[in-house]
Amino acid sequence: MGLSGLEIYKLLPKTNCKKCGFPTCLAFAMQLAAKKVSLDKCPDVAEEAKKALDSAAQPPIKLITIGQGEDKLEIGNETVLFRHEEKFYHPTGIGFLLEDTQSQEEIKKALGDIKKLDFERVGQRIKVNIIALSAKSADASKFTQALKTILENTSLPILLMSDDPGIVGKALEISRDRVPLIYRATNANFKEMAKLSKDNKVPLVASAKTLEELESLVKNLNNEGVADLILDIGDKDITEKIWEFTQIRKLALKKAFRAFGYPIIVFTKGNDPYQEVIEATTYVSKYAGLVIMKSKDPWAILPVLTARQNIYTDPQKPLQVEAKVYEIGKVEEKSPVLVTTNFSLTYYTVEAEVEASKVPAFIVSCDAEGMSVLTAWAADKFTGESIAKTLEKFDVKAKVNHKNVVIPGYVAVLSAKLEEESGWKVTVGPREASGIQSFLRKL
Ligand code: SF4
Numbered sequence: 001m002g003l004s005g006l007e008i009y010k011l012l013p014k015t016n017c018k019k020c021g022f023p024t025c026l027a028f029a030m031q032l033a034a035k036k037v038s039l040d041k042c043p044d045v046a047e048e049a050k051k052a053l054d055s056a057a058q059p060p061i062k063l064i065t066i067g068q069g070e071d072k073l074e075i076g077n078e079t080v081l082f083r084h085e086e087k088f089y090h091p092t093g094i095g096f097l098l099e100d101t102q103s104q105e106e107i108k109k110a111l112g113d114i115k116k117l118d119f120e121r122v123g124q125r126i127k128v129n130i131i132a133l134s135a136k137s138a139d140a141s142k143f144t145q146a147l148k149t150i151l152e153n154t155s156l157p158i159l160l161m162s163d164d165p166g167i168v169g170k171a172l173e174i175s176r177d178r179v180p181l182i183y184r185a186t187n188a189n190f191k192e193m194a195k196l197s198k199d200n201k202v203p204l205v206a207s208a209k210t211l212e213e214l215e216s217l218v219k220n221l222n223n224e225g226v227a228d229l230i231l232d233i234g235d236k237d238i239t240e241k242i243w244e245f246t247q248i249r250k251l252a253l254k255k256a257f258r259a260f261g262y263p264i265i266v267f268t269k270g271n272d273p274y275q276e277v278i279e280a281t282t283y284v285s286k287y288a289g290l291v292i293m294k295s296k297d298p299w300a301i302l303p304v305l306t307a308r309q310n311i312y313t314d315p316q317k318p319l320q321v322e323a324k325v326y327e328i329g330k331v332e333e334k335s336p337v338l339v340t341t342n343f344s345l346t347y348y349t350v351e352a353e354v355e356a357s358k359v360p361a362f363i364v365s366c367d368a369e370g371m372s373v374l375t376a377w378a379a380d381k382f383t384g385e386s387i388a389k390t391l392e393k394f395d396v397k398a399k400v401n402h403k404n405v406v407i408p409g410y411v412a413v414l415s416a417k418l419e420e421e422s423g424w425k426v427t428v429g430p431r432e433a434s435g436i437q438s439f440l441r442k443l
Contacts, residue, residue, distance in 0.1 A: 003053070005033040011049040012042065019043055035059060035079050060253050061261050063090070064203050064228050064289070066130065066181045067157025073129045075230075075289035076263040081253055084315050091312040093290045094280070094304060095130030095159060097267070100137050100146035107146055111153045113296045119305065122319055122344040126305040128156070130181075132292045135162035140170040147171050151178065159183055159292070165192035176200040181290075183265075184232060185221060187213065194224035205265055207232035211244060218259040229262045230290065238279060241266060242286050249287040263289025273300045281307045318370030319344035325394045326351065329360030333401040336361045336443055338429065338436075339387050340408060341368035341376045346433075353436035361440065362399060366390040373408045384417025391422050409435075 009029035020041040022028040031037045032053070039045060039053055063077035073093045080086045098110055111131070118127040131150055135143040143162065150158060151174065158180040160171045168182050184207040185193035197204035206221055206229050208214035214231060221229060233244050245264055251257035266288045268276045273295040281304050283291045295301065313319055323342045328351060340350050342365045354361050366387055368376035376382035387407070397403060403424045407414060409431030419426050430439050 003033060005030040008032050008053060011045075011052055013044045013046070015044070017044065059261075060256060061249075061263060062228070064230060064263055066093070066159075066179060066203060068177070068179050069155060071129075071155045071157060072179070073157045073290075078249075078287075079253070081249060083311060087314040087316070088312050090289070091308050092284045092288050093129040093157075094284075094301070094308070095128065095132050095290065095292045096296055097132045097134060097292050097294055098146070098150070099134045100139075100143045102146070104146075104149050107149045108153055110296065111150065114156070115154065117296065117298060117301050117305075119298075119302060121306060121309060122348045123321060124309065124319070126309050128301065128305070130157045130159055130290065130292075132159035132161055132183075135160075135164065135167050138162075138164065138167070140164075140167045143167050144170050144174060147175060151175060157181070159290075163189060165189055165196055168193070169196055172196060172200045172202065176202065179203075181205065181230065183207070185217065185226075187217060190217060190220055191224060194221050194226045197226050197228070198224070203228035203230060205230045205232050206262075207234060209234050209236075211247060211260075215259040218262070222259075231260065231262050231264045232266075233264075235267070235269070238269065238282070242282065245283075245287045265290040265292070267292045268294060273297065276300065277303055280304045284308045285311060320370035321347045321365055323365050323367035323390070325396060325399065326363045326365060327360075328354045328363060329358070331360045331362055331399075333399070335359075335400065336406060336440065337364060337396060337400060337404065338362070338406045339364045339366060339390070341366055341371060341373055341382055343368065343370050343372045343376070346372045349433040350436065353433045354440065357437040357440040359440040359443070362396065364390060364394065364396060364405075374410050377411045377414070382411065382414075384414045384419075384421050387414070387418050388421035388424075391424060406439075 009026050012025040012029055014025050016024045020028045059077045061076045061078045064075055066073045075090050075093055077089055096114055098107055114128060131154060133147055133150060158178060160168055160180050161183040162168050179202055181203050184205040186207050193204055204226055206217050208217050218229060248260045248264060252260045266283050268279050270276050270279055276293060276295050277300050280291050280293050284307055320342045321344050338361055340346055347365050350363060368381040371379060371381055404427060405424045406427045406429040409429055412428040415426040415428060430436055
């Protein structure tokens with residue numbers, strides 16, 4: 001169990017010097033107990049107290065880094081069971097399984113396909129993260145040959161998969177600089193795998209069939225000096241996996257159970273790509289740090305990446321675009337002016353429809369604290385007055401030779417107030433963004 005705020009407070013200097021950025025030692029202690037700050041923010045804490053505070057200062061789920069450079073993947077360091085309690089921090093890594101029995105050409109083609117799984121959505125780049133290579137051949141030279149092809153053709157992090165420490169050792173000789181994740185330590189090989197992990201400074205997957213066996217394996221690996229671990233509960237029924245993932249997360253967060261304080265890896269089971277999308281999305285929600293999939297079709301991967309993007313945004317801070325006037329296409333003085341809110345999803349949906357209409361237009365994104373149109377209207381953040389102020393603030397009248405503004409159909413009720421406040425003539429646009437193209441063409 002972690003220490004309570006008061007228990008931590010007793011170990012702090014109690015001078016209220018504020019060097020940690022908090023007004024009192026007690027305030028800092030409370031944040032430390034909630035694992036929202038690290039102990040090193042207090043420069044005056046005594047050595048003996050540091051040791052006692054160690055467990056309180058450690059994150060309940062360790063942050064694990066795979067790979068290096070721009071494409072490195074960081075997973076773990078989560079602090080809550082449910083997203084609405086705070087937020088989830090490190091998005092689940094999504095990867096793909098390749099086998100060393102595939103030909104060089106097949107591997108290169110697969111890598112080319114994977115490279116294309118890189119999308120832009122609501123102003124953010126969403127992409128896949130890791131390539132898993134399985135030693136299906138059980139032959140070290142075949143495995144390293146396939147690995148060479150991967151190293152030469154992608155900068156994504158790599159997962160090396162073999163139960164044979166000899167094969168993994170050979171592979172690490174040519175890949176250790178890329179900091180791959182090695183899979184996997186079991187009860188049968190943990191000493192050799194632990195040595196490989198320590199000698200090469202790479203993270204290791206601990207794999208067992210039951211939670212009890214996993215606990216004992218993690219403790220053995222910790223005793224061997226391995227601190228960077230990822231947990232694997234093996235191949236079992238999906239419901240059972242979700243139940244066990246939930247137990248692991250709960251025990252790590254609520255009971256400070258150190259043996260389970262690591263991210264989880266999971267492999268999708270099904271061969272049906274539709275089922276696989278559902279399965280992968282479920283794992284992203286509860287509580288996988290790394291999901292290795294088979295399908296590489298963009299239509300199958302985009303929904304998983306979209307779900308991940310949504311789950312890993314801060315629920316208290318909606319994704320926002322800058323509130324300003326956006327020029328879409330080659331705008332002229334006669335171009336129409338549309339207003340919407342600064343919620344990213346709303347803005348980018350409107351922008352895409354305006355672009356597709358081929359009618360150059362101004363989109364005025366109003367600061368509605370990142371809320372969608374109806375939510376902002378209901379919260380009094382998107383009103384006749386606020387839209388009028390935004391038109392004035394950005395001097396929209398200087399950009400056009402008319403005073404006509406188009407508002408979303410859902411807030412037609414604002415028309416009179418907006419006309420009164422701004423002096424602009426209001427046209428009510430379509431309710432749904434899908435109606436924008438035909439609406440603009442008819443203007
Ligand atoms: Fe207390 Fe340390 Fe913060 Fe100073 S820096 S207020 S001693 S916790």
